[in-house]
Amino acid sequence: MxxxxxxxxxxxxxxxxxxxxxxxxxxxxxxxxxxxxxxxxxxxxxxxxxxxxxxxxxxxxxxxxxxKNRISGSIMATFNAALIVTAFGLYYLGSEVVRPWMSWIHLSVGFALSLMFPLHIWFGRRELR
Structure with a gap:
């Protein structure tokens, strides 16, 4: 993963x-x-x-x-769902009106997920102590 x-x-x-x-x-x-x-x-x-x-x-x-770790886990699940939906939109929707929005949402959420991923791991490991 x-x-x-x-x-x-x-x-x-x-x-x-x-x-x-x-x-x-x-x-x-x-x-x-x-x-x-x-x-x-x-x-x-x-x-x-x-x-x-x-x-x-x-x-x-x-x-x-x-x-355990419900808040960051919910954020992770939400971010991944948003990436899946926007990726579908970018690949399958031909709308020139919607496409720029999908692209910016996908980019923003993707980079936010890359920051949230290590935080989620850290929160999870902190709970184990």
Whole structure:
């Protein structure tokens, strides 16, 4: 899970940098880099969906029943749900009105999740003491 989330963060951030550069000199190479990073990001996202699905019975439900780390866990679940919905919107909706909003929400929540992930782990380990 850690490796998948790290790969999603790196490919997402890398895509953002490449996307910003696509109108600069050497735009063709930046467009190719952006396309490749987006392809990798999507593939890793599919793996992350499998891992998140496995976490529900093994981690999420068990922790919820034992009343452990509910606040940060709920935030993590909400962030992941928002990423899934916005990713679906970015990939399948062709609306030029909705797409920029979906993109900014996806980017913001993705970067927020990368900050929340270590906090969630820290809170969980702190409760074990």
């Amino acid at each position: 850690y490796a998948a989330f790290a790969a999603l963060l790196l490919t997402g951030a890398g895509w953002l940098v490449a996307d910003w550069q696509k109108n600069a000199d050497g735009a063709e190479i930046w467009q190719q880099i952006a396309a490749n990073l987006l392809m990798i990001h999507g593939g890793v996202a599919m793996l992350a969906l499998l891992l998140l699905g496995a976490l529900v019975p093994v981690h999420l439900l068990r922790a919820w029943r034992s009343r």
